[in-house]
Amino acid sequence: xxxxxxxxxxxxxxxxxxxxxxxxxxxxxxxxxxxxxxxxxxxxxxxxxxxxxxxxxxxxxxxxxxxxxxxxxxxxxxxxxxxxxxxxxxxxxxxxxxxxxxxxxxxxxxxxxxxxxxxxxxxxxxxxxxxxxxxxxxxxxxxxxxxxxxxxxxxxxxxxxxxxxxxxxxxxxxxxxxxxxxxxxxxxxxxxxxxxxxxxxxxxxxxxxxxxxxxxxxxxxxxxxxxxxxxxxxxxxxxxxxxxxxxxxxxxxxxxxxxxxxxxxxxxxxxxxxxxxxxxxxxxxxxxxxxxxxxxxxxxxxxxxxxxxxxxxxxxxxx
Amino acid sequence: xxxxxxxxxxxxxxxxxxxxxxxxxxxxxxxxxxxxxxxxxxxxxxxxxxxxxxxxxxxxxxxxxxxxxxxxxxxxxxxxxxxxxxxxxxxxxxxxxxxxxxxxxxxxxxxxxxxxxxxxxxxxxxxxxxxxxxxxxxxxxxxxxxxxxxxxxxxxxxxxxxxxxxxxxxxxxxxxxxxxxxxxxxxxxxxxxxxxxxxxxxxxxxxxxxxxxxxxxxxxxxxxxxxxxxxxxxxxxxxxxxxxxxxxxxxxxxxxxxxxxxxxxxxxxxxxxxxxxxxxxxxxxxxxxxxxxxxxxxxxxxxxxxxxxxxxxxxxxxx
Numbered sequence: 001x002x003x004x005x006x007x008x009x010x011x012x013x014x015x016x017x018x019x020x021x022x023x024x025x026x027x028x029x030x031x032x033x034x035x036x037x038x039x040x041x042x043x044x045x046x047x048x049x050x051x052x053x054x055x056x057x058x059x060x061x062x063x064x065x066x067x068x069x070x071x072x073x074x075x076x077x078x079x080x081x082x083x084x085x086x087x088x089x090x091x092x093x094x095x096x097x098x099x100x101x102x103x104x105x106x107x108x109x110x111x112x113x114x115x116x117x118x119x120x121x122x123x124x125x126x127x128x129x130x131x132x133x134x135x136x137x138x139x140x141x142x143x144x145x146x147x148x149x150x151x152x153x154x155x156x157x158x159x160x161x162x163x164x165x166x167x168x169x170x171x172x173x174x175x176x177x178x179x180x181x182x183x184x185x186x187x188x189x190x191x192x193x194x195x196x197x198x199x200x201x202x203x204x205x206x207x208x209x210x211x212x213x214x215x216x217x218x219x220x221x222x223x224x225x226x227x228x229x230x231x232x233x234x235x236x237x238x239x240x241x242x243x244x245x246x247x248x249x250x251x252x253x254x255x256x257x258x259x260x261x262x263x264x265x266x267x268x269x270x271x272x273x274x275x276x277x278x279x280x281x282x283x284x285x286x287x288x289x290x291x292x293x294x295x296x297x298x299x300x301x302x303x304x305x306x307x308x309x310x311x312x313x314x315x316x317x318x319x
Numbered sequence: 320x321x322x323x324x325x326x327x328x329x330x331x332x333x334x335x336x337x338x339x340x341x342x343x344x345x346x347x348x349x350x351x352x353x354x355x356x357x358x359x360x361x362x363x364x365x366x367x368x369x370x371x372x373x374x375x376x377x378x379x380x381x382x383x384x385x386x387x388x389x390x391x392x393x394x395x396x397x398x399x400x401x402x403x404x405x406x407x408x409x410x411x412x413x414x415x416x417x418x419x420x421x422x423x424x425x426x427x428x429x430x431x432x433x434x435x436x437x438x439x440x441x442x443x444x445x446x447x448x449x450x451x452x453x454x455x456x457x458x459x460x461x462x463x464x465x466x467x468x469x470x471x472x473x474x475x476x477x478x479x480x481x482x483x484x485x486x487x488x489x490x491x492x493x494x495x496x497x498x499x500x501x502x503x504x505x506x507x508x509x510x511x512x513x514x515x516x517x518x519x520x521x522x523x524x525x526x527x528x529x530x531x532x533x534x535x536x537x538x539x540x541x542x543x544x545x546x547x548x549x550x551x552x553x554x555x556x557x558x559x560x561x562x563x564x565x566x567x568x569x570x571x572x573x574x575x576x577x578x579x580x581x582x583x584x585x586x587x588x589x590x591x592x593x594x595x596x597x598x599x600x601x602x603x604x605x606x607x608x609x610x611x612x613x614x615x616x617x618x619x620x621x622x623x624x625x626x627x628x629x630x631x632x633x634x635x636x637x638x
Binding site: 022023024026027028029030031032033034036037049051052053054056275276277278310314315317318 | 341342343345346347348349350351352353355356368370371372375593594595596597629633634636637
């Protein structure tokens with residue numbers, strides 16, 4: 001079982017994106033603010049505006065990379081997800097002109113189901129919870145032989161996510177002292193931590209108290225199942241940290257911190273009310289960590305926050 | 320009557336912003352996309368994401384510059400506006416710690432009134448239409464001697480707006496071939512056109528068919544009153560093009576184009592649905608011009624769109 005991913009793979013994937021896929025995958029902007037602009041006592045806060053990414057989240061990077069790295073059978077691609085990973089898979093499949101089958105539980109929102117259909121995916125609504133949709137998806141995959149995409153625990157997804165960090169590097173003359181990353185199954189942080197491995201940049205993991213996948217694993221010394229609920233569970237609600245993310249974060253992630261739903265919600269509203277950034281709750285953990293002091297930067301520190309998604313119901317941003 | 324503004328004044332103002340006011344005024348990101356990412360047959364589309372500016376629109380640049388360029392009396396500043404100019408004035412006054420009185424007509428939205436109050440402004444709700452609020456504001460200004468800010472027809476506002484174009488210059492190694500700018504009273508386009516005067520970059524004016532201030536002036540050969548209504552009237556609803564803007568645009572604006580409300584609305588929704596950019600209708604005219612073909616770029620052209628504001632009711636982005 002190899003879970004070793006190298007910086008060179010991220011560089012190579014970024015070159016592939018640059019060379020032929022910028023009609024789909026955006027180099028999302030990096031916005032730099034003095035800490036004082038956000039009321040934070042640090043030198044600079046950088047915002048990687050990944051909520052502007054195609055498909056509404058960073059997941060498009062990994063899903064496109066997964067599809068480009070494999071021969072896609074006639075039956076196309078298949079995924080179990082009612083959220084960002086499903087939307088990103090469907091978008092990448094649409095781009096490449098291959099069929100896409102998405103299994104979602106019946107609890108998934110009508111809005112997301114409509115979005116998947118609009119992207120040309122064949123929707124299979126199966127079971128009342130995610131686990132049932134996943135089981136049906138895996139069963140179906142055995143029949144069709146379609147290429148399976150996983151939301152976070154596939155190397156191509158992690159490498160794709162890492163291209164986000166590689167972009168930060170070339171968008172800025174300096175490097176951030178720290179990068180604060182929201183963690184669900186860990187695909188994003190695994191990619192980012194791989195990029196910054198053995199550099200001076202510290203990578204900090206942030207999770208909701210109600211979905212502490214990585215935090216619980218670190219406490220137990222191994223990946224364990226956790227209960228997940230709360231404001232960001234639709235995006236950060238993996239039950240267990242991914243195998244790849246576990247290995248990478250053990251080596252290269254400096255801290256794992258937890259945030260209350262109240263703090264996440266306040267930061268999400270702040271982003272809209274003060275910066276006009278419409279972001280989903282899972283994308284607000286970095287600002288929440290700064291605003292609550294759960295993460296305390298040094299006064300000369302440059303902190304980078306990854307605003308990782310915007311698949312939200314806009315009504316939730318109304319006060 | 321001098322209405323001559325120089326590029327050097329814009330450079331000087333940008334230096335002032337950089338040196339001491341970046342806790343307030345943001346260098347908003349420039350996002351570059353290939354034309355194909357938006358379905359447009361041109362080389363590149365640049366988005367200046369000014370909707371992320373403090374106070375939710377570019378107006379903060381001009382209002383801060385107005386306040387910094389004048390001695391502010393004890394009575395503070397005064398403005399008649401129920402929209403972006405009022406919000407920007409109140410925000411700048413709050414930053415500088417000076418009193419701010421804002422006159423709005425009774426038709427101004429409760430949300431905007433609440434926002435003005437939250438920024439510490441003293442609100443005067445007077446009359447049923449803007450003209451009455453303005454008359455009351457001017458009467459009051461005579462009594463108090465407060466510094467009056469005007470939404471667009473003051474040199475400091477135009478120079479401040481020009482800093483947006485100066486930022487584009489330093490954010491990019493190349494220059495755009497064209498910049499598409501929404502026009503209300505013309506403060507923004509006057510600043511941008513001053514910056515690009517006598518360069519290879521063409522500046523294109525865009526207005527709603529239902530608020531054709533500049534277009535009507537160009538047809539008449541002089542500023543004339545027009546009726547204003549429609550989807551973007553709250554931001555682009557000046558009755559007459561400003562005196563400064565008239566002079567600058569006559570010399571340096573290459574085309575004046577009109578867009579239907581339907582096209583503006585479609586572009587506004589597209590920005591949210593495909594790029595997760597929450598922008599007000601007035602900020603969507605550039606994309607509308609490209610998507611309708613009202614403005615047809617050359618295939619090798621680099622077009623810059625100014626996404627100028629995000630003071631909107633999010634409910635309007637729901638389909």
